[in-house]
C-alpha cells in the first residue's frame with residue numbers, strides 16, 4: 001500500500017527480509033488454518049454482507065514452487081445478486097507484493113492467477129513463482145461465455161462488474177494476506193487487458209491510495225462509447241438489407257493491400273506497419289483502389305454506400321451531439337485501412353439476437369449491452385436505434401458511462417500518491433480503438449501537464465499488436481518495469497518485446513517505444529533484432 005510504503009520506505013530492505021522470514025514459516029498447516037476464515041462486512045470498503053474462505057488447498061509444483069490456493073466468496077447485499085467468487089494464491093515464500101488480475105469481456109470467470117501478466121514474458125517465472133501473492137475474482141457473476149451480459153439486469157451485479165468487485169476483492173485479499181503472513185504488503189498492483197485494462201484504470205482512478213501501480217493493456221476505457229460504436233456499425237452494415245456488409249474475402253484483400261502499401265514506411269519490409277500515422281495519411285488511396293467503377297457493384301469492390309457507411313464508421317468513428325462521462329462524445333475508429341482485419345461477420349444477413357461470428361463482433365457486443373445494461377423494460381429496438389438520437393435511453397447511457405467508463409483524465413490523486421501507470425495499446429487492435437486510447441492519454445497529459453504525466457505514466461503503442469495476438473504478439477516484462485519503478489524509483493527505459501506468434505516471425509524482437517514514437521529499422525542489420533531498430537517520432 002502506498003501509505004505503508006511511504007512511511008516505511010527507509011526500512012524497505014528490512015521489511016522485505018521480515019516478510020521473507022515470516023513467509024518461510026508459511027506452509028501447509030498455516031494454509032489449512034485459513035479454512036473457514038470469515039471476513040466481516042466492516043472489513044470491506046463497499047457494501048457486502050461479508051465474505052468467507054470456502055476452501056484451501058496446499059499445492060506443490062515443480063515450476064511454481066509451493067503455494068496455498070484460497071478460494072471463497074463475498075456475499076451480496078441483495079439476496080438476488082450473485083456472490084463474488086475469488087481466488088487468492090499465497091506463495092510459501094512471499095516477496096511482499098500483491099498482484100490482482102483483471103478479467104475480459106463481460107467477465108464471469110476467474111482469471112488465470114497462475115499465468116503471466118497480460119503479454120508477460122514466456123521465459124521468466126510467472127508472478128506467483130516469483131513470490132507474488134496473486135488474486136482475482138469473477139467480478140460478481142458466473143457465466144459460460146464472456147460475451148454474456150445478462151447478469152447486468154441485477155443492479156448489484158452490474159455495479160460489481162462496473163467497478164465494485166475490484167475493491168471488494170482487494171479488501172478480502174488484504175485480510176487473507178494479513179492472516180497468512182502477519183505483515184502488510186510492500187506494494188499492490190493491478191494488471192489486465194481489455195476489460196482487465198479498464199479495471200486497472202478504475203483501480204488507479206477510484207482508489208489511488210490502495211494501488212501502487214497498474215498495467216493497463218488496450219483498456220475498454222471508453223466502454224459506453226465503444227458499445228455505441230458497435231451499435232453504429234450494426235446500422236452501417238445491416239440497414240437496407242445489409243447493403244453495407246463487406247464479404248470477408250474482400251476485407252482480407254483490403255487488409256493485405258494496405259499492409260503491403262504501408263510496410264516500408266517503417267524502414268523495413270517485414271510485414272509490419274510500424275509508421276501508422278504516415279500510413280493513415282494515405283488511407284484515401286486504399287478506398288480509391290477498391291472503389292467500384294461507376295455502374296459496377298459486386299463482391300470484389302466497394303460500393304459508395306459501403307464506403308460511406310461501413311468503411312467510414314470503422315475507420316473514422318463518430319461524434320455525438322451529447323456528452324458521456326468525462327466529456328467524451330467521440331469514438332475515433334480503427335486502423336482498418338492500414339491493415340487491420342475488420343470483423344463484419346461471415347454472413348450477410350441481420351439476425352436477432354446478433355451473434356459474434358456470423359454477425360459483426362462489435363454489433364453483437366453492443367446488442368448484449370443494450371439488452372441488459374440499458375434496456376430494462378424490453379422496449380428497445382436495436383435494428384433502428386440511432387446513437388445520435390438515443391431518446392429515452394440517453395439518461396441511462398450517461399448513468400452507465402459514469403459507472404463503468406474509466407476515462408477520467410484526472411489521475412492526479414494516483415500520481416500524487418506515488419502510483420505508476422503502464423498503458424499499452426496495439427496499433428492493430430480491432431476491438432479497442434488505438435486512437436481512443438491515444439485520445440485518453442492525451443487528455444491525461446493535458447490535464448496533469450507533461451512533467452507530472454511522465455513522472456507516473458508510460459504509454460506504449462506497439463505495432464502489430466491486435467487485441468491479444470496480432471502480427472507481432474509482444475512479450476515483455478512490464479511487471480518488472482512497474483515494480484522497479486514503484487519500489488526503486490527506476491523509470492522504465494529501453495525495453496524490447498519478443499514476438500510470440502506461431503509463424504516465421506516468432507522470436508524476433510522490437511523496441512517498446514513510447515507513443516508517439518514507433519520503431520524504425522536502421523536500414524541495415526537484422527530485421528529480427530530490436531538492436532537494429534530505433535524509436536522515432538517521424
Ligand SMILES: [Ca+2]
Nearest residue numbers: 263268270272
Ligand atoms: Ca514494416
